[in-house]
Amino acid sequence: MRIIIFFLLFVYSLLANEYVQREECISDSGIPPMDCFSSEYEYYDHELNRLYTIQIEHLQEPNKTRLKEAQRAWINFRDKDCAYSAGPQSEGGSLWYIEYSGCMIARTKNRIRELDFYVKCRENGCPE
Secondary structure (H helix, E strand, C coil): CHHHHHHHHHHHHHHCCCCCCCHHHCCCCCCCCHHHHHHHHHHHHHHHHHHHHHHHHHCCCCHHHHHHHHHHHHHHHHHHHHHHHHCCHHHHHHHHHHHHHHHHHHHHHHHHHHHHHHHHCCCCCCCC
16 A cells, blocks of 8 residues: 555656646645645646647648547547546545546646647648
8 A cells, every 4th residue: 555655646746847736735744635636637638628729720631530539539548547547436445536636647648748749740740
């Protein structure tokens, strides 16, 4: 159990580098209140949607449809992968939400990097 807690705190500390934490989300115990994970996820979800919108508006068919299908598939994968990673909520105890939220944040940040690459890449074989 200590290994899981250490891992979650490590992941959270890595994620926290880009997200400006509210003062009440910085805790002496190292484990922020649960609502801090929600606000952090909302921040990254907003950034994901912003980049997706920029890219989708740039694309022409059939690549526009391909990106829409890929994004839907990615959302489905992310949700199911994090549900698998965190396990059943009923068995996860008080740390389940931290593990699930940490996974959702990490996966979303990875997708942000991918979409950001597409937005910044407008030549040399990038999807148009």
